[in-house]
Amino acid sequence: ERGARSAAGWDSVYGQGEALESLRLSLGRGETAHSYLFTGPRGVGKYAAACVFAAALLSPDGEPEGGEALRRVREGVHPDLVMLEPEGNSIRTSQVLEMQRELNLKPVEAGRKVAVVNEAEAMNTEAANTLLKTLEEPPGKAVLILVSSSPERLPDTVLSRCYQVRFRRLSPGEIRDYLVGERGLGEEEAERLTRLSGGIFSKALSFLDDVERLDRRRESLEMAARLRDA
Secondary structure: OOOOOOOOHHHHOOOOHHHHHHHHHHHHHOOOOOEEEEEOOOOOOHHHHHHHHHHHHHOOOOOOOOOHHHHHHHHOOOOOEEEEOOEOOEEOHHHHHHHHHHHOOOOOOOOOOEEEEOOHHHEOHHHHHHHHHHHHOOOOOOEEEEEEOOHHHOOHHHHOOOEEEEOOOOOHHHHHHHHHHOOOOOHHHHHHHHHHHOOOHHHHHHHHHHHHHHHHHHHHHHHHHHHHHO
């Protein structure tokens, strides 16, 4: 889920125009919900979109582009952001309680606190029940963004209290077009990586990064050999 483009802002999430447009409209109207659930197949950009949306919520102008907010959100160092991920295979009650404590503190820079819970389905029953209190009575203007590839594993009580934003699986053609048009691959290589990825966008990007690392290593070795010969 972390294999996102390095581009800034909304453009860093590829192929999810409908989901992003709904988020941008809510920001523009000042009608953001207190709790969101980003759902969809693994590796389609849900976590990347959550980071961009969090940055927009924490930015003075409601836009993540060109500001420090997105960089600090991605690095997990924004003072008004709480990032929650599984420790091992689960998200424990103690983690949720610490998140609640952070959300109850006064914002340092922004007008609100934002929490991103990645792989929210990893919450055990006790942790999910503990989260309900915050979903029912969010402190101040706090916004919670839950990200899940398996929302069916979340209790109905949690699902019913979140505004769901659905992210779709990209087609092989869309992945191939991205690799050719945005990353400059040849048609044959793009087709090979698309096939290897099994239609999972983040996996295709991971394979691409591996290829680029191998190419850089090969170029370095060839340069070293030329220098020795010289």
